[in-house]
Amino acid sequence: MGETVRFGVSLDSDLLEKFDALCERQACPSRSEALRDIIRDALVQDSLHSETAEAAGVLSLIYDHHVRDLSRKLTERQHDAHKLIVTTLHVHLDHHNCLE
Template identity: 50%
Template sequence: MNEKEALVRFGISMPQSLIEQFDAMLVSQGYDNRSEAVRDLVRRALLAPGHIQTEQMAAGTIVLVYDHHVSDLPMVLTDLQHQYHQEINSTLHIHLNQHQCLEVIVVRGIVSRLRDLQQRIQVLKGVGYAELSVTHVDETDHAEHGHHHHHDDHHHN
């Protein structure tokens, strides 16, 4: 929240049992007050897939679990990730057991491209799970920034 932004007060009515559960959650999660918790819940709700415009810039993760013994799946996943190299910032690969791998792909780009990548991964034979989670939406107009951020390109070799 912008420090200069005015706070607006409003009331919420809830059943007593629900507010008691909410207050218990606040204590367990370390919130100082209900307002902070409600703000976080609203922010989280606004990041839900149905509320994000497809042409917005966003950052997040694609988490997938797959069987690396399925034909040429590791090679197909690598090739697919190379097709989306502009959107992929980093990957983390973990061997869960003899057959399954977990991969976390850190992504940043236009939401429609991120969703496209997630969907292309999800439909591959051997992929058991692939989920896009958007954790930040860039509120500035993406058109003024374009799809590429060149200011750091000279640092990467």
Template identity: 65%
Template sequence: MGKTIRFGVSLDLDLLTKFDDLCEERSYQTRSEAIRDLIRNALVQKEWEDEGLETIGVLSLVYDHHQSDLSQKLTEIQHQALDAIVTSMHIHLDHHNCLEVLILRGPGKDIKDTSQKLTSTKGVKHGRLSLTTTGKEII
């Protein structure tokens, strides 16, 4: 980690009050910790935009496993993306619904494309992709 630098920030009092409330709500011990997280999140977001960089994704899918051929379709899409899928976990939520969680790694474009194919498959009730990076470029 590099040398720590102190700097000042000018804010409207109402904005600072809301920021302090957010810091308390999220259990930050100091404003500096919260600001560091905000900066890191902005840097991660910037890395996501470069679809050629290695990205890590967590995809969650909720679906009714009784839907005709849905499990087979999802499995076929996953087999087409063997290079991107690191692991998966399948959970039975109730008699009808399942949760599938996939960890993906690779170029951002590949992860986004695979996630979109899975999420848009007829019968998937909900899908959400959460992206991050390997953190190589983030301090």
């Protein structure tokens, strides 16, 4: 991590008021910390647009396992995409509902 550098930012008063309200809602300790979070997020978003960017994701489904043939169809989709789906987790939420 580099040296902390101070710099000035000019904002319209209405925009600053909305930013301060956002900081309060998100319990940011300071405007500086909020700006750092926004800048980090922008840098991550920018890096994901690169042709060589790699990313991982999670898809969560809640479903009624009593629905006819649904489990078989889910398994087929997972097998069809076996190069993309690294693992699955099946959780019984209650008598009817499962999380996959």
